Structure formats: structure tokens, C-alpha cells
Amino acid sequence: MKIKVLRIAMGLMAISSLLLTSCSSDDGGPDTDEPTCSDGIMNGDETGIDCGGSCSECEDTNLTGSLSEDRTLDASKTYTLTTTFSIESGATLTIPAGTKIVADVESGDETSTYIVVQKGAKIDIQGTSSNPVEMTSANEEPGDWGGLVIAGNATTTEGTDAVAEVGSIVYGGSDDTDDSGSISYLIIKYAGAQINSESQYNGLTLYAVGSETTIDNVAIIDGKDDGVEFFGGTVSASNFYLENNEDDAVDWTEGWSGTLTNTYVVHTIEGFSTAVEADGENGNPTLANFTAISTTGGTALQFKKTSGATITGLSLAGYDTTVDMKDDGPLTNVQIDGADADPELSYIATPSVDIDSFSWVNSSTTAESSVLTGTLTSELTLDADIKYFLDSTFSVEEGGKLIIPAGTEIVADVESGDETSTYIVVQKGGEIDVQGTAANPVIMTSANETAGDWGGLVIAGNATTTEGTDATAEVGQISYGGSDDADSSGSISYLIIRYAGAQINSESQYNGLSLYAVGSGTTIDNVAIIDGKDDGVEFFGGTVSASNFYLENNEDDAVDWTEGWSGTLTNTYVVHTIEGFSTAVEADGVNGNPTLANFTAASTTGGIALQFKKTSGATITGLSLTGYDTTVDMKDAGPLANVQIDGADADPELSYIATPTVDIAAFAWVNSETEIETSVLSGSLTADLTLDADITYYLAQTLSVESGATLTIPEGTSIIADVESGDETSTYIVVQKGAMIDIQGTEASPVVMTSSNESAGDWGGLVIAGNASTTEGTDATAEVGQISYGGSDDTDSSGSIKYLIIKYAGAQINSESQYNGLSLYAVGSGTTIDNVAIIDGKDDGVEFFGGTVSASNFYLENNEDDAVDWTEGWSGTLTNTYVVHSIVGFSTAVEADGFNGNPTLANFTAVSTEDGIALQFKKTSGATITNLYLDGYATLVDMKDSGPLANVQIDGADATVEGPYNTGTPVDVTLFDWATGN
Missing domain, CATH: 2.160.20.10 (Single-stranded right-handed beta-helix, Pectin lyase-like)
Structure with a gap:
């Protein structure tokens, strides 16, 4: 009251010429058409601040000190946080949709600048998807302030009235249904102030918060420490978006036992700690639908001491380590989709959380992912910024067209037993347009990175084959073959295929690239096929030509053809550094007399270079072989005259060692670590x-x-x-x-x-x-x-x-x-x-x-x-x-x-x-x-x-x-x- 009296006295002195009246229920002041409450005095029909009423123009927008009575902020104002703002027991702070709070912190005051909801107090954040509440900092630097801290009365392994590692906040009790209020559509940025190496604030810190508290739709971005950390308690939360928090995205300890539903974690910065860190006693919390994506590697899930969790709907992408039992705790404590956690698994899967559900955050930093499956009957252009996952067959149907821009990555995410049903097929009448470049090739690979993980890329065309029209492929019951030798199945440029070649049985296998009766209107240029279980590329009839192929350590044949293929393969480089491969070239069936122009193959483990079965043959120019035990093998005693090498009948007695006709440097874009280099000495x-x-x-x-x-x-x-x-x-x-x-x-x-x-x-x-x-x-x-x-x-x-x-x-x-x-x-x-x-x-x-x-x-x-x-x-x-x-x-x-x-x-x-x-x-x-x-x-x-x-x-x-x-x-x-x- 002394403050109010002083303000009234000051007002009297300043405007003594006005008629002033005392405070009354109807204001009692002179009538006026313009509110003037900014002068600190009741005027007209105002409810004056000097009588304990409200005046929006006069409200103090500095949040500081203690709040012991209920207070509702004004969404039309921006509030400034300059030190600790504490909501005391019995008080509720209500923050309407669209409210913005900015921590304006002097250097050195970061750890004393935060909002805390004490035990017995409540917070009611009423954001909406169109008008979220935002808490941020003026400097917009990670660690600028201490974020939002809530202390509840639920149980924690630290007991009743424990003292937090930050702010000496008291928390913990025996009421697991305790209610600290409600949070909806909240964005927290640049929090995570650092006290020392052992104690830090987070974006959202939840100390023994109880299950009656509701927390839904929270985004925590660019924090210096954790995004959200649970210190015991029973609170559950849902719809969390956590982006580039420098320590852990989600952290818990002290026996938290709630559920976190629909979480999306994004890491695009170096040096973060984890997507999840759990510590201490295992309260067995639940993570339901947890998607985390990293573009910089790192650790996804880390469990310390005996901590654990039940996790369903886990989808990880881009992490070097998926599960880390830091203190050798039992893997049985961590149940992932119904099984013990397995650090050897990638847990790459269809994202279980839709990134679009966080469009309200308006973040410009996302590492998106998507799944390719089913059939495509229209035109689809993939997004190079999205990592795609192939978890079954993806079929481009007649009339459909799949466009894959430069830099796109497709990862086959295959459960054991599903290898032969996981591939991309372009059906007769469908098209593919792979638009890779030397700087940004398109990559098709597998999550497990093991030869034979998936079926690779299969293209079925309408050109001729000795199998006739509408033949059925040995894989996938795919229909191929017709009479249009100029048929086009699209275009491929700068494509890398890895770990393909799924095995159906001893007679039928997928390859890296399988071309069934593909026509000459198709263009294929700059393709690398690496570490396949079967052939690199196989031509089943057709007239298609291709150029600039790099084939490394495919376990069967590097290049294979049959059914009368009659095209040309120009500039091919084959590398064999593994034991037990079959050949650099295997040809079978009727001789369509295809051409190999500039074919270089090098082996460090011997083996067969060129093998021709039945009456097959080829015209080969610019042949260079190094390191093979057998250069030409006429498997079924076919005529050597069918194989013309540099203008003469093939001669199995010749080594065909020559200066490489293809420059390995032309395949620098592949970034292979396995090369058999050659060089020329002269001058x-x-x-x-x-x-x-x-x-x-x-x-x-x-x-x-x-x-x-x-x-x-x-x-x-x-x-x-x-x-x-x-x-x-x-x-x-x-x-x-x-x-x-x-x-x-x-x-x-x-x-x-x-x-x-x-x-x-x-x-x-x-x-x-x-x-x-x-x-x-x-x-x-x-x-x-x-x-x-x-x-x-x-x-x-x-x-x-x-x-x-x-x-x-x-x-x-x-x-x-x-x-x-x-x-x-x-x-x-x-x-x-x-x-x-x-x-x-x-x-x-x-x-x-x-x-x-x-x-x-x-x-x-x-x-x-x-x-x-x-x-x-x-x-x-x-x-x-x-x-x-x-x-x-x-x-x-x-x-x-x-x-x-x-x-x-x-x-x-x-x-x-x-x-x-x-x-x-x-x-x-x-x-x-x-x-x-x-x-x-x-x-x-x-x-x-x-x-x-x-x-x-x-x-x-x-x-x-x-x-x-x-x-x-x-x-x-x-x-x-x-x-x-x-």
C-alpha cells in the first residue's frame, strides 16, 4: 500500500490542476471519452490500478521475483525475463495462446534467469497450433537462460523434499497424481544454462511432476543442455519436437515412470550427446512412437546404471550407435518393440511420428525421412532432403514415373527373411528418372550393410528377348519382353547401388541392377554397383546400351547377360579383391553379339575374367585384364570365333594384360575405399x-x-x-x-x-x-x-x-x-x-x-x-x-x-x-x-x-x-x- 500511496501522491503533484476524486466502486472520477490509465490514476470508467484493478496499458511486462497470487499474462504483450521468476505454492500463472516471453540476460546471469513452478503451484500454458506460446532469449544463443522448471509432489528416488541440482528448488513427495497444471503448444529456445560440468538447466526440467499434470505439444530447440529431463515423477507427455539440443534430447533419472508419446528428435549439429539418456534406477518409463534422425552420426539411446524403458514404434536414422549400455546394464531392461534391445540393429524403420504434425513449430531445420512401399501409378518426385526407407517392394506401375533427384538416398530396411521381397521394380510401361550428378549421386543401399540385404533395382521393358513376349522373370513374377526394341524405361545417371543381390535359391537371385528386355530408348550412364551378393548388372535380353560402369566386389559376376542381349556396354571398370567371386563377365545362351567397348578388370585374388556359356559371345575392344588366373573360359566349348577381342578370336592362352583402357579416376564420384590402382611409367x-x-x-x-x-x-x-x-x-x-x-x-x-x-x-x-x-x-x-x-x-x-x-x-x-x-x-x-x-x-x-x-x-x-x-x-x-x-x-x-x-x-x-x-x-x-x-x-x-x-x-x-x-x-x-x- 505504501507503493500505491506514493504513486497517488506523485500523481497529485503532477496534475494538481485537475479535479481528482477518491477511489470508489464506480470509479467516481470525471467522465472522459479517452482512457488515460497510463497516467497512474483512475479516470472515467476505468478500473484503476491504484484500486487494485487492471489496466492493460499499465501492466508491468517484466517477469521477476515471486508470484503468490494467480496471474494471467496478456498475449498482446511481450514479456521480459531478467532473473528468476518463481510461481509460489497456491498461485497459478496462466499464459494465453500467442504469448511471448524473452529472457534478456546479462552475461553471467544465465543460471539465475529461468521460470520455476514450485511445489503446490501451477502453470497453465494455453498455446494453440496457430498461436503457440514461445519462450526464447534476446541473444538467441544456446545456454542463454535456464528454461522452464516445474517442481512437483510425486515420488522420486531422491525422496521427499529433495533439493534440485539447480536453484535449490525443493521437490518430491508421495502424491503421484499431483497436478502442476497444463502445457499445450509451447516452444522453448536457447535454454540450458550451464552451472558447471555436473549441473545444468535444460529446456524443460520436470522435478517429481505428477501424473495429473498435462503436457502436450512442446518444441525445445537449440538448447545448450538437454531438451527435456525428467527427475523422477509420474508425469506423461506427448507430441514433443526436440531439435539440436547440444546434450541429450530426452533425459530421465531418479525413477521416472511416465510415458512419452510421439517424439521427433532432429540432430544436424556435431557433438551432441544422445537422443535419449536414461540414468539411475529403472522406473520402466514408456516411449511410444519415438523417431530420431541424425545427419552427423552420434549415439541414439544411452542407458546408464540399471536404467531401462519400454519402447514401441522406434525409428532411428543416421546414428553411429543405436543402443549404448553405458554401465553394462542388462539389455533386458530395454524392451524395443517387444524384444530385448540389440546394439547390433540399426532400428531404421518407417518414421513412427509424422514430421508434419510439428508444422506449428515453423522450424527451418529438419532431417526428414519417408518410406517407399506399395505401387506408384502416377508421377512422383522424391525430395533429396528426405532419407527414404524401402521396407518392402516398391513398384512403379505402367504409366507411373519415379523421379529421383541428385543426392537422394534410399535405404532398404529389411527384416531377416524379407530380403527377396524388398526391391524397387519399374514395370513394363513404367519409367524411372535417376538424376544423380558426380557431386551428388543417388544412393540405394541397405540399413544392415550386408551383401544380399535386398533385391536392388529391377527394370522390365518391352524390347525383344529370346524368352518371347510377356515372359515371367525369375524374380518377383515380373512380366517383361515384347517387340519394341526402341522402348524407353527412362534414364539413369550417377547411381550407386550397394549390398543388393538377395538370394531366392541356387538358381534364382536378384542382382544390383537387373535389366529385363529393356529397350534402346533407355539411357543408363555412370552406375556403381558394390558389394552385391550376386551379379552387379545382368541383362536379360533387350537392346539397351549403358556406359561408365564401376563394379566392385560383387560376389557372383560383375557383368552378366543372357537371352540374346544385343546392346553395348562402354567404359567398364571391374574390381575384385575378395575370394570366391565367379567372373568379371558371364555370358549365356544365344549370341546376340553385344559389344564391350573399353573393359578393364583387375583382381587381387585370381579367378576367371571372361566366361562364355552355350553359344554366347561378344565383340570386345579395349580389353585390359590384370590378376586373373583364367582370362577366357568357353564353359560349354562354344566357338572362340564368337568372342572377338580387339579384332581377333579370343585366345585363352593370352593374359590380355594391358594399360587400363578405363581411367579409375573417372569413378572418383563413387568414393570407394577399395581400389586396385594402376599407373603408367614413361618419360x-x-x-x-x-x-x-x-x-x-x-x-x-x-x-x-x-x-x-x-x-x-x-x-x-x-x-x-x-x-x-x-x-x-x-x-x-x-x-x-x-x-x-x-x-x-x-x-x-x-x-x-x-x-x-x-x-x-x-x-x-x-x-x-x-x-x-x-x-x-x-x-x-x-x-x-x-x-x-x-x-x-x-x-x-x-x-x-x-x-x-x-x-x-x-x-x-x-x-x-x-x-x-x-x-x-x-x-x-x-x-x-x-x-x-x-x-x-x-x-x-x-x-x-x-x-x-x-x-x-x-x-x-x-x-x-x-x-x-x-x-x-x-x-x-x-x-x-x-x-x-x-x-x-x-x-x-x-x-x-x-x-x-x-x-x-x-x-x-x-x-x-x-x-x-x-x-x-x-x-x-x-x-x-x-x-x-x-x-x-x-x-x-x-x-x-x-x-x-x-x-x-x-x-x-x-x-x-x-x-x-x-x-x-x-x-x-x-x-x-x-x-x-x-
Whole structure:
């Protein structure tokens, strides 16, 4: 009353010239047409504020302090919350529809700014869907204020009159039917003020609130801590929308036992905690219809201690962890749709809550989802912002059209046993339009991410097939086939299909993409099919063509066709890194002579590349195969002429290894982590380069390692000379003077240098030029490649070679000049060469042109000229050499020419099954040989130019032509099992 008197006195002083009367029941003041209650005095027919009445223009809009009497706010006003506003026991705060309350908080006051409904008090929030009540903050930052706190008199494991972790609020009692009022259509934003790491406010905090309290249609958005937290109590609530609250969307503890019905959680921010966190004793609350969606992974449901719940209608999408029993509590405490919770399940399902029921929230941030099922008889365009779930067959009927925009994701959510009934089918007369892009492909995948989870995409067309008109597919009783070869089933661009290939039985299976009699009017471009249980793509007749296909680790065939398919597949890349797949291509039935243009397939596990059954065939151009045990398999002995590969009949004896005709980089949009990379080596190397053993390298011309550079080749690396006819002599690797090579093969993983055609003389092998002495002098020019070699540094190092296999080298320039497997020009003694196998060369295995280098552990098999050759005064040592000759027409096991640098052969074994010459010495050449073993040669020692036998010392004596030289100890050939595969 003192305040009121003071205001009256002030009014009297301010307007003393007016006629004033005292307060009375009828106001007693002068009549006036205009209300003037803003002056603080009754006027006319007003009910004056000075008499305890109401005046809307004069009402205080600051919410602060304690409310001990009932109060109704005015929806036409915006209320400001600057500190704690406490509704005391016995009072009710009524908030009409459309009211807005704004927390206007100074920094540091966040935790003291909140609304609390104390035990015995009530709140009545009367929002509607068209006019919700809103509680927000002026700064619009998460954690700006403490939200709405309600303390009730129901039970809690903390007992009666417990003290809350926030605001010292007293809560809890024994009245489980306690009534704290009613909430309807309320939006709370930016709450969740942080006291410390253990104590925080939430958006809506419910302390021991009782079951007579009604809470319906609440949205809690952008909170710093939890959206809603139940501290014991029995209250139930429904229709909750919780978006981007940084800790938990829904949290409970202290034995809450109510029900939360129809909850929709959205997470589009990084770092949130959970969609649900439950702690403490298990009051077994119920979540009925709970949908949660994350675009950033995270944990969905977390249960601490012995907490639990009964959950029905659970739908989760996008979480990394679905169920987390934080303290190893029993999974039986958490019942989900009638079964114990299973952390291995995704719980992806049709959303059990319709996002449209929260349109009243007017949020611009939603991560929507939807389910595809049933039949589509009209045109439907999907929304790329929605994640779609396929939980059964979705059939695009005749006249229907399914349009799938770039970036759309469709997830097959399949219960065990339903795999073969879960697929998308475009029926005859229906259309599909997949509008993916390289930046935003369309993705069709499965929730369980296991091969065979679902049936993939099936398209049925009206083109011809050997099965006739209206044939019935082996899957789904789908009708296909007709007489319109130009039929169109739509368009597919940039589509990824994963985990398809559901198995009906041993004879019938779905594939990733199944094309039944699809016509040439259909366009299919840029498709990736990965980790399927059956085929990647299969053509059942039809005339459709397709291009740019990436097929990875499909367990049956990558590409399959039958029933007379006659289209073209252009630019296909197949990857096999799993055991047990069937083929890269399987063709069956009548030969419609389809075309494969640019087909690259690579396997790290062997297997069959191309298999043709019955009389099937194809025209194949640009074929590149790597790593298959069998290249062409005519399963039923069909004619090889039916399979034309690069203009010739298929040849199962050929490897078809070639430079990849399709660039793997063209499929970067797939973002696959499984790649078998290939690369081309060519040109000059002027800086250090280390190759990658996981990449297959192709030598397309000369690769020259220049002075100052080092080429490092790790163990297990494969280099394949891919040579066009006529380019053999320009295809080799050369290490120039001053350069180095470091071949790091091992017994288990040697480095391999070979050729794609696998024919002797395909390429020029490995050439090393050093700076040691040679009878040709300094900077001599090699007979091959105009390579400069020779100097005065006999200790020069050109690097190191260990465990190297060289095959099919020895390209022929002319009768006087040839490449070898390994050509060593004036290589110095600082170079180390150990464990080298040179096999099936057209010319020499290894030839030393002067130099001082030594080498050891050489295996030389069926090189057509000489196994070991030297000239120009080579003076090094070759230790532990094994030569095999089982071909007619070779030259020698050893040929030595020119000036005698007296090199040493220590432990030299040579075996021939075809006679021939073992050791041949020209001019004045010679050697010191210890532990010589020769077997099977017609001529043991041949002094070609009648040089002195004394130049050739064998086991301490002058060489003799007669020998016999079979008493030495043979080099153990098993030392070379790493090269021979024995």
C-alpha cells in the first residue's frame, strides 16, 4: 500500500490542476471519452490500478521475483525475463495462446534467469497450433537462460523434499497424481544454462511432476543442455519436437515412470550427446512412437546404471550407435518393440511420428525421412532432403514415373527373411528418372550393410528377348519382353547401388541392377554397383546400351547377360579383391553379339575374367585384364570365333594384360575405399620417386631415371611393359649415369618386371649405366638407346637390387644389337645386386659391359641367346648362379668376349635338356671359375677365337674342352623357389 500511496501522491503533484476524486466502486472520477490509465490514476470508467484493478496499458511486462497470487499474462504483450521468476505454492500463472516471453540476460546471469513452478503451484500454458506460446532469449544463443522448471509432489528416488541440482528448488513427495497444471503448444529456445560440468538447466526440467499434470505439444530447440529431463515423477507427455539440443534430447533419472508419446528428435549439429539418456534406477518409463534422425552420426539411446524403458514404434536414422549400455546394464531392461534391445540393429524403420504434425513449430531445420512401399501409378518426385526407407517392394506401375533427384538416398530396411521381397521394380510401361550428378549421386543401399540385404533395382521393358513376349522373370513374377526394341524405361545417371543381390535359391537371385528386355530408348550412364551378393548388372535380353560402369566386389559376376542381349556396354571398370567371386563377365545362351567397348578388370585374388556359356559371345575392344588366373573360359566349348577381342578370336592362352583402357579416376564420384590402382611409367624421372606396391604399373615407352634421381621400387611391386607392335625396342627402363635404383623385393614379395603379351623380346628390360671403367673409355655410347656410360670411378654406385624377376625381355634392334633382361654398362662395385631371376628373354639374361660390379644368386631360365654374357673387360664376381636350358636353339650358358678382365664365377651351375654350348670365350676373354657344375651340354668349353685356355681357370686349373665338369656341387635350385613358384 505504501507503493500505491506514493504513486497517488506523485500523481497529485503532477496534475494538481485537475479535479481528482477518491477511489470508489464506480470509479467516481470525471467522465472522459479517452482512457488515460497510463497516467497512474483512475479516470472515467476505468478500473484503476491504484484500486487494485487492471489496466492493460499499465501492466508491468517484466517477469521477476515471486508470484503468490494467480496471474494471467496478456498475449498482446511481450514479456521480459531478467532473473528468476518463481510461481509460489497456491498461485497459478496462466499464459494465453500467442504469448511471448524473452529472457534478456546479462552475461553471467544465465543460471539465475529461468521460470520455476514450485511445489503446490501451477502453470497453465494455453498455446494453440496457430498461436503457440514461445519462450526464447534476446541473444538467441544456446545456454542463454535456464528454461522452464516445474517442481512437483510425486515420488522420486531422491525422496521427499529433495533439493534440485539447480536453484535449490525443493521437490518430491508421495502424491503421484499431483497436478502442476497444463502445457499445450509451447516452444522453448536457447535454454540450458550451464552451472558447471555436473549441473545444468535444460529446456524443460520436470522435478517429481505428477501424473495429473498435462503436457502436450512442446518444441525445445537449440538448447545448450538437454531438451527435456525428467527427475523422477509420474508425469506423461506427448507430441514433443526436440531439435539440436547440444546434450541429450530426452533425459530421465531418479525413477521416472511416465510415458512419452510421439517424439521427433532432429540432430544436424556435431557433438551432441544422445537422443535419449536414461540414468539411475529403472522406473520402466514408456516411449511410444519415438523417431530420431541424425545427419552427423552420434549415439541414439544411452542407458546408464540399471536404467531401462519400454519402447514401441522406434525409428532411428543416421546414428553411429543405436543402443549404448553405458554401465553394462542388462539389455533386458530395454524392451524395443517387444524384444530385448540389440546394439547390433540399426532400428531404421518407417518414421513412427509424422514430421508434419510439428508444422506449428515453423522450424527451418529438419532431417526428414519417408518410406517407399506399395505401387506408384502416377508421377512422383522424391525430395533429396528426405532419407527414404524401402521396407518392402516398391513398384512403379505402367504409366507411373519415379523421379529421383541428385543426392537422394534410399535405404532398404529389411527384416531377416524379407530380403527377396524388398526391391524397387519399374514395370513394363513404367519409367524411372535417376538424376544423380558426380557431386551428388543417388544412393540405394541397405540399413544392415550386408551383401544380399535386398533385391536392388529391377527394370522390365518391352524390347525383344529370346524368352518371347510377356515372359515371367525369375524374380518377383515380373512380366517383361515384347517387340519394341526402341522402348524407353527412362534414364539413369550417377547411381550407386550397394549390398543388393538377395538370394531366392541356387538358381534364382536378384542382382544390383537387373535389366529385363529393356529397350534402346533407355539411357543408363555412370552406375556403381558394390558389394552385391550376386551379379552387379545382368541383362536379360533387350537392346539397351549403358556406359561408365564401376563394379566392385560383387560376389557372383560383375557383368552378366543372357537371352540374346544385343546392346553395348562402354567404359567398364571391374574390381575384385575378395575370394570366391565367379567372373568379371558371364555370358549365356544365344549370341546376340553385344559389344564391350573399353573393359578393364583387375583382381587381387585370381579367378576367371571372361566366361562364355552355350553359344554366347561378344565383340570386345579395349580389353585390359590384370590378376586373373583364367582370362577366357568357353564353359560349354562354344566357338572362340564368337568372342572377338580387339579384332581377333579370343585366345585363352593370352593374359590380355594391358594399360587400363578405363581411367579409375573417372569413378572418383563413387568414393570407394577399395581400389586396385594402376599407373603408367614413361618419360624422364628427374626427382626421387617411390612406387606403390598396391599399384600395378605399366611401362608404355622408355622410363629414364636421370642423374641425381633415385627410383625406389618396394617389395611386391609389379611393372608390366604394355607394348604395341614395333615399339619393343623403345620400351625399357634405364638408370642413367649418376642416377640410382633401389629395388626392395623380398623372398616373399619379389619385384616383378614383365610384359603384357608374355612373349620373348616384348621389351628391352632393365638397363643400368654407371661410371666405372670399361675398355670403351669414358662416356661411351651403348649399342642400345644411345645411352652414355663409363668413367673412372670403379666404386661407383648405381643403387641396389634385391629379389627381382625379369620376364620376356630382350627386344631385338638388329642382328648385332639387342637388349637383354638386365644390361649393366660400366656399373661400379658400389652397386649391390642380389637374387635376380631372368626368364624367357629373347636375348641374353644378364650382360656386363665392362664395370666392376659383383652380383649373387642369379636364376636364368630359357633366355634364347646367352644366359650370362660379358665384354669390355668386366672384372667383377658372379656368385651362386643357376642356368636352365630346356628350349632348342639357345646360344650359351656363358658367353665372354673382348679383353680379359678376369671376372670370377663362384658356384656356377648350368643344366641343359637340349645339348648346346655351356661356356664360350671369344677373343682373349677369360674368367676364374670355382665350383663349376655343367650337365647336358654337347660342348662344355668353346674357345671361339682360339684364345688361350689358360685364361679360363676352372677350379684351379686351365680349362679343358673335354671337361667333364660334373663333379662340382650344384647350386641348390630351391634357393630360387621365390622366382619359380616351386
